[in-house]
Amino acid sequence: MEDFKKAILEHAEGSKKTKFYFKDLEKAVKKTYPDAKSRMIKKAATELVNEGTLIYYSTGSSTMYGLKGRGITEDH
C-alpha cells in the first residue's frame, strides 16, 4: 500500500497537470507494479485523500484527483 501511495505521489508531483483521472494514477502505479489490482490502487488513493495529501475534484459528472495546494485549491 505504501509503495502504491509513493508511486501515486511521484506521478502527481512530477506532472504538469494538476488534476488526474483515476486511470492516470492507475497507469502510473502499474508502470512500476504491473500486477497491482485496481481496487488496491483506489484504496491507496483514498488513504492519500484521508491523509489530506490528495483532494477530490468533482465536476458533478466525473471525478478527478488533485494534489492539495496545486491548481484550484479553494472555491473558485
Place this chain on the structure above:
Amino acid sequence: MAFEPKNEQKELKYEELRIYTDEELNNYTEEELKNFKFKHDVPDLDDLEKGPWPSFVSDAKQEALHRHKLADDRLMTAKDSVDDLMGALQLSFDDGETHWKHGGIVGVFGYGGGVIGRYSDVPEKFPGVTHFHTMRVNQTSSKFYDTDFLRSLADLWEYRGSGILNMHGSTGDIVFLGTTTDQLEPIFYDLTHELGVDLGGSGSNLRTPSCCVGKARCEYACIDTQDLCYEMTQFYQDELHRPMFPYKFKFKFDGCPNGCVASIARSDMSFIGTWRDDIRIDQEAVKAYIAGESAPNAGAHGGRDWGKFDIQKEVIDLCPTNCMCYEDGELKIDNSECTRCMHCINVMPKALRPGKDTGVTILCGAKAPILEGAQMATMIVPFMKAEAPYDNIKELIEKVWDWWMEEGKNRERLGELIQRFSLPRFLDIMELPPAPQMVKEPRSNPYIFWKEEDVKGGWNRDINDYRSRHKR
C-alpha cells in the same frame, strides 16, 4: 409480510428535531403571497406561471417570501438566495447562456461524491447565489418516508441551505439545491447522525441505486426490489462514495417488465424481475372479465365507456408474439413464445399472474446521449435467480466493473465500451453464451458469430472436394 428491519431502527421524532416553530413555518398570508414580487424583474419567469401546469416559479415565490419573513438569525445562508436564483435564471434567459460554473473541490471529508460545486459567474449581481452547491441525499428504497423524516429534512435544509429541493432527481436522490461551502459538513453531520441518511453518488462513482415499489405495494413484483437495492447500496458503499470508475455507473431495479423505474433506458446495469415458468391463469377470472364482471386494466382508463370488453381485440390480438388464444372457453398461452411484455397481465390482473419461478433479467449499457445517441440497454443474462445475499448477481457486477475499469477510457460509459468492443467480445469476456433471447428480432442483431473452433474443419476447406459434391 411484515417489514423486518435488518438493522436497529431509530424512530425519528419531528418534535425533537424541528428547528422552526409553527408560527415561523406559516409566516405569511395568502394576500402577501399574491402581492409578492421577487427583488429582481423576472418577466420570463412570470410568464411561466400563466400556463396550465403548476410552475416552480410559484413554489419559489412561496419560499422566497417565507425566507424574507424569517428573522436574520434563523437562516445560515443568504436570506434572498431564492430571489437571486430567479434573477440569475432571468439573466440566462436574456443572454441565452448559463451563468453557472460547475464543479470544484467542495465535498465532505473522505467522500468523493454527493456534493456538486456550483458557483455564480455574476456574484456581484446575485450575491445570494455566489456559492450554490448541490447535495445529493440517498433516498430510501422505493422512496418511502414518513412525515417526521420529511419535515425534519425540510427544516434542516431551510436552516442551512436555500430551502429549495427536488423530490427527486432523475437518479433518484433527494436533491438539495444551493448551499455554501461552510454548511456542507454540518448538513452532512445532521443527515447521517440525526436523520439516518447518507449522501448519494455523483461523479465517477456508483450512482445511488434506485428501485420500484416492489413487493411492498405491487403484486407484479417478481423480485424483492427494495431488498436488492438496499443490499447493493450497502455492499457497494466504497464504490458509491470513493471514485474509481472511468465515469458514472447506474444500477436500477425493476420488479417486473412493466419497468416502473425504467431501468432498461436509464441504467448502465438494469435488473428487471421476470419468471421462467408459466403465467398463472385463473380461467374462472378470465370468464369474469369476458362477462364484464371485472373491470379490465383494474379499472384504469375507466373515465369513459369503451364498450364491452373484447378479449380477442384487447388482449389476444395485441400479444406481440401471438402466443395466446381463447378456445372452448379457455385461455391458452404458449409460454415458450412469451416475451414478458406484461400486456395480458396488465389488462386482466385478476386472471393472470407472473409465474412462481422468479428471478431477474440483466441488461447492460443504457445511457443518455453525449456520444452517439441515447442507447437502450442490451439483454445480457436472460434469467438469474435473485435471492439474498445475491452473490451470483454481485459476481456478475464485479466482472463487468473489472473489465470496464481495465478497458474503459476516461468518461466512457459501459454502453459505449460495449459498442466499441462489440457485443460478441463483451459476451466472450463475461463468459456468457449467446442466447436466443438476446436477439431482438430475426436477422436484426447480427452479433452472434461462429468462431473457427465451433465449425467443423475450421475456415479452411478443400474447394475441389466441395465442387465434387456441389456443381457451380
